[in-house]
Amino acid sequence: MTEVNIWSEEFGAVTDAPILLIMGSMSQGVLWPDEFVGRLVAGGRRVIRYDHRDTGMSGAVDFAAQPYTWNDIKNDVYRVLDAHGLESAHLVGHSAGGLLGQFVAVEQPERVRSLTVIASSPLGGGEGQVILRALLGQPQPEDSLPEPTPEFVAFYRALMTAAPPEDRRTQINSMIAEQRVLHGTGLPFDGDAARRLQERIYDRARDLTAVANHRLAAAASPDFEPVGVLHQLKAPTLVIEGSHEPVKPGHGAIIAEQIPGARLMITAGMGHTLPPEVHEELAVAILTHTAE
Numbered sequence: 001m002t003e004v005n006i007w008s009e010e011f012g013a014v015t016d017a018p019i020l021l022i023m024g025s026m027s028q029g030v031l032w033p034d035e036f037v038g039r040l041v042a043g044g045r046r047v048i049r050y051d052h053r054d055t056g057m058s059g060a061v062d063f064a065a066q067p068y069t070w071n072d073i074k075n076d077v078y079r080v081l082d083a084h085g086l087e088s089a090h091l092v093g094h095s096a097g098g099l100l101g102q103f104v105a106v107e108q109p110e111r112v113r114s115l116t117v118i119a120s121s122p123l124g125g126g127e128g129q130v131i132l133r134a135l136l137g138q139p140q141p142e143d144s145l146p147e148p149t150p151e152f153v154a155f156y157r158a159l160m161t162a163a164p165p166e167d168r169r170t171q172i173n174s175m176i177a178e179q180r181v182l183h184g185t186g187l188p189f190d191g192d193a194a195r196r197l198q199e200r201i202y203d204r205a206r207d208l209t210a211v212a213n214h215r216l217a218a219a220a221s222p223d224f225e226p227v228g229v230l231h232q233l234k235a236p237t238l239v240i241e242g243s244h245e246p247v248k249p250g251h252g253a254i255i256a257e258q259i260p261g262a263r264l265m266i267t268a269g270m271g272h273t274l275p276p277e278v279h280e281e282l283a284v285a286i287l288t289h290t291a292e
Helices: 034-042 070-083 096-107 127-136 150-161 168-183 191-204 208-220 251-258 276-289
Strands: 008-011 017-022 045-050 089-094 112-118 237-242 263-267
Touching (some): 008 034, 017 070, 034 276, 045 070, 112 276, 127 150, 150 168, 168 191, 237 251, 251 263, 263 276
Parallel strands (some): 089 112, 112 237, 237 263
């Protein structure tokens, strides 16, 4: 497989303890808000964020000609660490980024100083199948993870059958509507800030449609996640979930139960995004967790 260029940037002093921020599926690294990153840097951390392959300013591929799997997306974590000269770092992952962080912490524990998992699901828990069954209206097995909220399911069912956006304005409006659903109902939604963010995401993408390749990669590797391995995870782990999580409600507690010594933190009002109201609380928690 041809290697894909990965865009990354870092902030803070190279002598400070490193934090690698790993964003979720189909998401650019700039979804880690600048203000949140700034709080971590001000707390004495060297912070790195990056765009996954096929997102933002990282390389975009023709998936039919250059197929890849989520194992390759996971291995990009190591590539970013290596590119920044890091033998190890504190990993902070959001959503699918949290899954990647769990996998790396089990697979190469020597590279993970600590792990923070935000708005994520337990590795090997079958979260993708839970969401798919919910969207298709299929019954969930008794032992499955909790499914998304009805509002989430209704929005994505409609999105699955909607016509492709015709222009930049329509596309950005659709992206704002999606952000509103992911934001949840616990905090006020700032439409103006959402528009600025989605315009930034739209304008910095090499190929905005390439994010769909992440779904193809998941379909190409349905057994990507190892099952029953979280008890092996040794890194100090902090699990953060919003009280109004619409995508993976209750999954944080399940992660914390499976990882020895993990601590669960519920953030009031937070959904599946990182709005300004939670930046200070999350930054303080992560700075405390990553203190060396």
